[in-house]
Amino acid sequence: MLSNDEIKDGVSERGGFPVERKRMKQWSMRITAYCDRLINGLDTIDWPDSIKEQQRNWIGRSQGASVKFAVDGHPSTHIEVFTTRVDTIYGVSFMVLAPEHELVHAITTSAQKNEIDSYIKWAGSRSDVERMQEGKKVSGAFTGAYAINPFNDEKVPIYIADYVLAGYGTGAVMGVPSGDQRDWNFAKHFDLPIIPILDAQKGIDTEADATKEGRYINSGMINGMDYKTGTATLIQWLEAQKLGAGKIQYKLRNAVFSRQRYWGEPVPVYWKNDLPYLVEEKDLPITLPEVDKYLPTETGEPPLGNAENWRYTAPDGHQYEYELNTMPGWAGSSWYFYRYMDPNNDSVFASKEAIDYWQQVDFYIGGSEHAVGHLLYSRFWNQFMYDLGLVPHAEYAKKLVNQGMIQGRSNFVFRAKERFFEEYLWIKVLQPFLSDTDPIKMYEPGFEEEMNYDYAFASNDLVIEVTSYKQEEKIERIRQAAAADGKRLLILSNEEISDTINQPEIVAAKIRAALQSRDLFIMDGTKPKSQTLFISHNLVHKYSDEACSALHVDVNLVENDMLDLNLAKGVRMFEGASFKVDAEGKFTCSAEVEKMSKTKFNVVNPDHVIERYGADCYRMYEMFIGPIEVAKPWNTNGISGVAGFLRKFHDLFYNEKGWNVVDAEPTKDELRQLHLAIKKVSDDIERFSLNTCVSHFMILTNELRALKCNKRAILEQSVVLIAPFAPHIAEELWRGFGYTTTVCDATWPQLNAAYLETDSIIYPVQINGKHRGNVEVAVGTSNADIEQMVLAQEFVQRNLAGAAVKKLIVVPGKIVNIVM
RNA sequence: GCGGGAAUGGCGGAAUGGUAGACGCGCUGGUCUCAAACACCAGUAACUUCACGGUUGUGCGAGUUCGAGUCUCGCUUCCCGCACCA
Incomplete structure (x- = not known):
């Protein structure tokens, strides 16, 4: 049983088996009955425009x-x-x-x-x-x-x-x-x-x-x-x-609901005289039967057809065949969140009380790849449940944000093709070592047609052919052609060139020896070690595009775009491989940003980051690198900044002797810093701006360090603030205060705006919209007094240079602008 | 082709019409050290100036405004989705 995209050129993509098309009777869900409501509902929910637009296009009204x-x-x-x-x-x-x-x-x-x-x-x-x-x-x-x-x-x-x-x-x-x-x-x-x-x-x-x-x-x-x-x-x-x-x-088609797989919810239906009937409610749930193999039956029935004696005893006393298709993944994924509201209820999916209490999903975070699959089916499913009066809202998720994908940075190595060896011989051997013998390049287009060999010499009857030593037929053919032409033939195999790829003088010496010998046919009898040759990326530009092919290489073998040759030698891909390294002995790879995927070998496991920096640091760094919805390649360049911050934060609570928090009364400055953080972090969480929260924790920590603050009233609240961002450290520090319950049970700190007030305000002063200086003004000063103070400033008079002031704008608490 | 989004230092990014570049990385200098690493301190948009300062600057071009990275209009480039949808 294959899906369309598993079929290539009429045969299965895997295994290449012939494919036969059969008609199947399948269940489908009438999502088309909800087209208009699915479109209109989009106006009532706070979801990203791109998702809404994709759903509109998909429905295609x-x-x-x-x-x-x-x-x-x-x-x-x-x-x-x-x-x-x-x-x-x-x-x-x-x-x-x-x-x-x-x-x-x-x-x-x-x-x-x-x-x-x-x-x-x-x-x-x-x-x-x-x-x-x-x-x-x-x-x-x-x-x-x-x-x-x-x-x-x-x-x-x-x-x-x-x-x-x-x-x-x-x-x-x-x-x-x-x-x-x-x-x-x-x-x-x-x-x-x-x-x-x-x-x-x-x-x-x-x-x-x-x-x-x-x-x-x-x-x-x-x-x-x-x-x-x-x-x-x-x-x-x-x-x-x-x-x-x-x-x-509408473009939207009804959604096929049958799957010919074993692992899926059984459809509660039995067949009687070719008509489906619902299984009695008292006989639910149906459990999946035991089967010998999870494959289709001989006759092409779904795997459940393999179950023996799996029949339903209907109310009429007779036994009937169950439906053999199972449900697809979206049967569960469309409404699982209701089950979370009441997970242990065994009579209904969730009690009315639980649903009334939890209501809609407040915030749903998920990938945009589900835009027209899960995220559309689940809305349809919910609308249906709403029609049945089972749930209180037609839309289940008030707000949805697509997290940006963490992309991978792929590395590529370049494998030599036949053409590479021909070009290499010219660039690295014949030109530098044998120019006195007047070599002639014959593999270029134009020569290819009438000539059989890659190189000849103006002053010698030797010709050279570069090819794999395994191409025995080709070598024999060329040997006969050379004999007919009256030429002596030197066969250089790709593999023997590979063996000495970093010492071109060795091949040069072979050629010179061949030039001087009188042998009609010269070929190295020993079997070369190399099977393949890879070329350092910083060298490939010397060769034509046809000389090499780029292959994904496991990024875990690469550091700073340099392949670790010792690690590489243990990998299947590089079995029997030789490496052409650069002048410094290094082997470099090219790089590209792509989706992380096993087939691209660019998957990085966070385990080693967590091992080195801890889970809190990993978590915070992911938040820190940018807005949640923006995709970017994984790059740990800045992680030391987050690690340093966490250590400094932790150090606020300890000295050399251990726990160092005191109960003293906090200063005005300390309270101000704390409440600035409460305000900033509380606001930023509301708008999902997690990167700026992390930045502000860094600011708070730097300020408290500068103030040498180790007071409980300040630090305890800071721990509560940071708990959603660095839960492990927060939990440990929370216990340090003597608590035995989790920091998750603490009350979120309350902002007291009084602590943010200052005695004076520094007004930036603009002249014609350009910032020229600042004026510090006591809180409560009238606009007229501020104008006087500003005009009295030396830098203002200097910039005015005697010109008349046309207009003077004072925006209270913000800025002063002078128009001249 | 249609639709959606984005564009700010060397890099990740910040700035909800009000001092562009917060915070972090990197880099430079200093302290400590025999030395290095770590740590700590200072500096770091560009150009210009001994310095004070000045000029330019958020992809490009207009506009609105006392004031625009932010709002409006027109482009460019990139990313994503859909695509012969009548």
Whole structure:
């Protein structure tokens, strides 16, 4: 049992087994009945715009009309189309059906049959990938039949084309080239008329104009009307004539609810005379039966079909087969949060009291990859439960935030291809060591055709071929060709070059020896050690793009983009490998930011970070590196700053002798710092700005250190503040105060704004909007007095340079601006 | 093509119309040390000045405002999602 994306080229992606398509009877959930409510509900919840937009797109609501077109010469048939622009119907100059449309064969004329058949065949043979690659290339075929526009009785030709999708709407489109670009492209290609329908349409000779502005022309009963009245008039007429109606179309399909797997909730249904019946409530829950193997049965039934004697005894006393499909993951993931409200209840999913107490989920944090899966299904599921009166809100999550993904930083190594060895020989051996022998490069395009070897020499009858020693047939062929040409042949294998890759003089010596010998065929008889060759990244730029291929390498073998060669030698990927290192003996890798994934070998395990810095530090660092919803690559460069801060915070409570907190009365400064932190952290938590909370803890710690504060009244509150951010350290310090219960039970510190007040305010002074200096003013000074003080400042007079003050703005508590 | 988001020092980022660059990393100098590491202190947007100071500066171009990183309009680039949806 495979999903579509597990099939490649008609066989299974894994194993390459042939795939057979079978019809299956499956349960599905009628999510389409909730399309409008799922769209409208989005306006009532505080979710990210991107998620809302993705859900809207996925549901794909379009408002329009359906219209029936008669087919000329086929009195009993008609073609129904869906259009969002019924107002353009007088501009119809052709009709297009999807190639799969059921009427195609019935209406195609015998003269056009061949053309239509071959188009259907061609269209069916093209994969989605091919269709995407070809982009907007127009194709189609004429059926020979004509449709009749119900509004003006004009006959328009009926085509088939694969730009019309069988699965959307009715699989038929009315072609209005003046108002729709795809229709326009089609009309141009098949030389069909392009009829203007609005006086505001511009340039329809060069492209379609989809405007709804202006007044209708060439449009029968709606001539002179605007979009709104025109549309209403047409729909009214259609409905009166029973030829169509206003209609809303959705892209969303019903959601298949059956899975052919073992591990899933059993569906509480049994089958009697091919009809499903619900299992009696007293017989619930159904538990999964024992099976020998979790695979489909011989006949292709789901794995539950393997269970022996698994039958339901119905109220009529007879035994019946259970439903064999199980439920999908979203059967549970759509409403699990209600179970959290009342996890031990064994009569209902959650008691009414529990649900009334907890109400909605206040804050849901999750990945944006669930935008149109889980996050849409769960809203649908909840709406349904709401309709049944089981839950108090149509939407289950008031606020949702997508956390940004921590991305991986992938490293790549470069593996030599055949071409590399050819180029290497030229760049690193023949040119530097053997230029006196006038080597000739023959592998470049142009030579390739007529020549068999890679190198020759102007003054010697030796030729060189570079290839793998395993290519015995090729070597033999070249050997014979060389003999026929009267050339002596030196075979250098990729592998022997690899063996001495960091000492090009060795290969140079071999070549020189070969040049001087009289042997007709020279090849190293010993078996080289190297199987593959990898080239340091900082060297690959010397070679062409075809010389190497880039491969993901496990980032745990790499430090600072340098491959640890000792570690690498123990890895399967580098078995029998040689490494071409740079002049400093280093092997470098290239790097790229990608999603973290096993297949990209860029997964970093936080364990070693936690081992070195502790879980609190790891947790805080993740918060510290930026806003929660922003994705960024994992990078521990700044973690020492957080580690240092935690240590300093911890040090506030201890001296060399141990616990060092005293009960003395705190100073005004100390209280001010504490309450600044209470304000900042409390506010920032509310807006999920965790990185600035961490910053402020750093500020608080630095200030308290500067004040040498070790007073309980200050430190105890600080511990409560930091507890959600560094729970382990907070818990330990909390116990230091003598508490035996958890810090989680402490009351959140209350802000006392009185502690934040100061005796004076420092006003920044701007002149023409530019900051020029500051003035310290006692609290309570009147604006008039502040103006006097500001104007008396030396720096103000200097900057004014005698010019008149046009305006002086004092924003109380904030700033002063002088306009001159 | 459609939709959504983003753009600020060497780097991660801060700034809810009011001193741009908080906090941290990195870097530079200093103290300690035989030395290094750690720790601590100071400095660190660019240009200019011995210094005081000055000029420029939040992707680009306009606008609103006493005052714009922030608001409005028009672009550019990048990221994400959807995509022949009639």
